[in-house]
Amino acid sequence: MSRTMAIKKTIHSVDLYSAYVELRAEIDHAILRVLESGWFILGNEVAQFEKAFSDYVGVTHAIGVNSGSDALFLALKALGVGRMDEVITVSLTMASTSDAIVRCGAQPVFVDIAPETYCIDVEKIEEKITERTKAILPVHLYGHPADLDPIMQLAERYELSLVEDACQAHGAEYKGKKVGSFGDMGCFSFYPTKNLGSYGDGGIVVTNDSDLAKKVAMLRNYGQSQRYRHDVIGINSRLDELQAAILRVKLRRLDEWNKKRMELAKYYTELLEQTDIKLPVEKGYAKHVYHQFVVQLSQRDELQRYLKRNDVQTQIHYPIPVHKQKAYEGVGDPANLPVTETACAEILSLPLYPALTFDQVSWVGGLIRNASC
Numbered sequence: 001m002s003r004t005m006a007i008k009k010t011i012h013s014v015d016l017y018s019a020y021v022e023l024r025a026e027i028d029h030a031i032l033r034v035l036e037s038g039w040f041i042l043g044n045e046v047a048q049f050e051k052a053f054s055d056y057v058g059v060t061h062a063i064g065v066n067s068g069s070d071a072l073f074l075a076l077k078a079l080g081v082g083r084m085d086e087v088i089t090v091s092l093t094m095a096s097t098s099d100a101i102v103r104c105g106a107q108p109v110f111v112d113i114a115p116e117t118y119c120i121d122v123e124k125i126e127e128k129i130t131e132r133t134k135a136i137l138p139v140h141l142y143g144h145p146a147d148l149d150p151i152m153q154l155a156e157r158y159e160l161s162l163v164e165d166a167c168q169a170h171g172a173e174y175k176g177k178k179v180g181s182f183g184d185m186g187c188f189s190f191y192p193t194k195n196l197g198s199y200g201d202g203g204i205v206v207t208n209d210s211d212l213a214k215k216v217a218m219l220r221n222y223g224q225s226q227r228y229r230h231d232v233i234g235i236n237s238r239l240d241e242l243q244a245a246i247l248r249v250k251l252r253r254l255d256e257w258n259k260k261r262m263e264l265a266k267y268y269t270e271l272l273e274q275t276d277i278k279l280p281v282e283k284g285y286a287k288h289v290y291h292q293f294v295v296q297l298s299q300r301d302e303l304q305r306y307l308k309r310n311d312v313q314t315q316i317h318y319p320i321p322v323h324k325q326k327a328y329e330g331v332g333d334p335a336n337l338p339v340t341e342t343a344c345a346e347i348l349s350l351p352l353y354p355a356l357t358f359d360q361v362s363w364v365g366g367l368i369r370n371a372s373c
């Protein structure tokens with residue numbers, strides 16, 4: 001495709017169809033294999049994918065569930081988080097991070113973010129630890145890992161559990177090791193737009209602890225230890241065979257896709273580094289997998305409108321922090337989170353996904369450089 005043709009079309013904020021076309025033969029084959037097997041729930045495909053994903057992350061167990069939201073909920077449940085407990089997390093995230101805490105009957109305690117990485121500010125965690133604190137739940141936001149060493153030190157010192165929300169960070173690394181493998185448990189989402197996405201909902205919990213793995217496996221399957229033996233009250237939250245078969249195909253491409261995301265991010269950075277816009281930072285400890293390429297500027301809304309007029313779609317992750325959401329009125333302490341609130345008012349996610357071309361990034365970068373806002 002010539003550059004002129006590429007830039008005449010709308011540049012979407014995501015493009016799931018191109019990823020399907022690239023893998024059409026393999027995906028179609030995987031789907032047919034499941035249809036012809038006549039087995040749709042908790043079979044070979046899920047078991048094979050769980051094995052492949054745990055190997056990928058570098059842990060001993062992975063338990064497929066029906067979403068990232070349930071992965072978080074079931075991980076906290078398995079750790080025994082319940083009524084009167086507090087869990088420390090962030091407010092710049094998908095609400096389902098803290099919803100998982102509330103669904104356990106516990107209370108989220110929000111800590112502000114570090115302005116450079118948008119992940120939890122590790123300097124501000126300790127002051128929020130109380131007698132009731134049971135766990136810390138950092139989010140590896142936009143594909144950048146939270147600073148895990150100080151978090152693990154605090155967890156050890158205060159005997160707290162650590163659950164990683166890695167829903168946006170498949171393949172991201174902290175000091176050379178994959179995220180999800182540091183905490184008692186790591187949780188991933190396979191929502192279609194994620195770096196590793198299914199064609200429906202899906203999620204997974206990973207852990208090196210076989211007792212926790214058994215608990216999550218029971219909880220996801222009506223609390224059964226074996227068929228019709230219900231040891232605990234569970235839910236129905238299983239990754240299905242079709243999604244697992246699709247994910248087996250896509251997992252093999254994850255590193256290649258992440259590499260393309262990183263190259264596109266580098267190119268955006270080169271194009272925009274002379275502007276006043278704040279660009280994503282990659283800390284020395286981080287392998288950032290750019291689930292989102294998030295820029296920050298005070299005239300965010302003007303830039304978004306200008307790009308829209310020029311057929312470039314953008315998104316805001318997230319316009320309202322969780323502690324300011326209607327559902328959170330009266331939930332937890334009134335939090336003072338100035339960095340989070342400024343970010344929500346100023347951040348903008350530019351298009352970035354493996355099917356995006358360098359010409360398209362060049363076009364978007366050129367538009368932004370020429371913008372008067």
Ligand SMILES: Cc1ncc(COP(=O)(O)O)c(C=O)c1O
Pocket residue numbers: 066067068069070093094096097139165167168188189190191201202203
């Ligand atoms: C940081 C974060 N946590 C949790 C979730 C929930 O995942 P799911 O949509 O699969 O329930 C998401 C997905 O949007 C997310 O981005």
